[in-house]
Amino acid sequence: MLKAERKRFILNEVRIHNRVLLTDIAETLNVSVDTIRRDITELHKERMLKKVHGGAISLGFDNIHIGRGDIYALELKTKIAQKGISLLKMGQVILLSGGTTNMEFARLIPVELQITCFTPSLPVANQLMTKPNIDLIFIGGKMAKSSQIAIGGDAINMLSDIRVDMCFLGTNSIDSKHGLTEFDWEIVQLKKAMVKASKKVVCPVISEKLHSDQRYKVCDIDQVDILLTELDPMDARLDSFRDKNIQII
């Protein structure tokens, strides 16, 4: 029995019965309780279920499981997202791009925080729908299958009518010389509109993406107000971004 198989089995059980017992699963699958415990711990970290004393229960969203089984470098992204959360103030209006970091960000927004969010990202919207205190406005348009965000004229149009306090703009690549760059032309157009629609641009990005660049440019580095990475703000890898009027957090 493969590990992945067990995990899938557990998830299915949770989906059906809404809860599982460690011992039950262990017996059913003929492996030690420790193994199941470890599986469940992983699934918990992957946010596929909730680990509780003695077993696990489903996350219990209304009708959509926002599973993020294989987010790359989830830990780092959580760290970045948390730094981002600390920037939020009650009553603010923000704009969120797509990407897994922003997903994590959306997930971590405290339930009691009352803010208005705009987003063209379907997964982010799903996430935000679970927060009763957030006013959510979806930027509509043609949905790009790969990135699950709305693109094209409609989206850009809608963005042209708004001006938000702060934009959390995920990016494919960032470099102190070439600025923010992307691989996909359509997405560049959208992100340009997002930058235009925001008073402040916050750029959450894992250190790995620093000093890399792609074909098309979204904006210059000096348009970014705040740079969020998982690194210590004093880290040497951030040196080239200093003295650019960017706040590094």
Next chain:
Amino acid sequence: MLKAERKRFILNEVRIHNRVLLTDIAETLNVSVDTIRRDITELHKERMLKKVHGGAISLGFDNIHIGRGDIYALELKTKIAQKGISLLKMGQVILLSGGTTNMEFARLIPVELQITCFTPSLPVANQLMTKPNIDLIFIGGKMAKSSQIAIGGDAINMLSDIRVDMCFLGTNSIDSKHGLTEFDWEIVQLKKAMVKASKKVVCPVISEKLHSDQRYKVCDIDQVDILLTELDPMDARLDSFRDKNIQII
């Protein structure tokens, strides 16, 4: 044994058993485990299966699970949705409202069918995102928490610019005298715009909702072109809808 042959064999095994073990395949095909490992690595990159420690498993719908756990009268709605599917033609442009019947409808759209869908409903959009052949345009706007659809000026604006072949308009209540009615004023505004944006209005509704009405009116009954219920078209409960220029299916 050709590489392609092996790969096909592996895929078939995965399709049938939902999983394969590296060692099993290697033994069956009489090649080294390394070779199979490489094959599976490639198939993984090609997104034909998921490589896991010890073997591979089918892709399944791990990431996003769109729950239909407790849809009221799901059987009936499935029946209605299927009738709706039969109205679809390749290349059409349709508009889908929210509601569980339309969710079911979206789920049942055949993967090979190539159509363009507009919708202001987040769950419907999620569902449609899983279909590669569907062009999806999300009608953006302020998201209503309870119904999970976009409402307000933005949504209505966006609708005012389109004219689709057919609209599948779920409704709260329908009556031969009072037409389509709703409980929520905002949603009425949206649905009015949806009716306006469509050449044909199809109204999928379970028989239970026939002959009931609510506070606010969406449109008159003669604006509905096709009425879809789970009943036999000749059923007596549909009598009052006859001779209204409505096609009953």
Next chain:
DNA sequence: AAAATTATTGCACAAAACTGCATGTAGTTG
């Protein structure tokens, strides 16, 4: 046809992952 290039395959070996067990700690229940 010969030579050169590229792709495929098996093997070796160190690194990583997996799993059960033992141990001490934390949480739960009566």
Next chain:
DNA sequence: CAACTACATGCAGTTTTGTGCAATAATTTT
């Protein structure tokens, strides 16, 4: 608080992986 169950952690044995290398097969170029 005492008995009990569940938990985290470290360890060891086993299996699986990734990678470099060499031999062979297939393809292209000359």
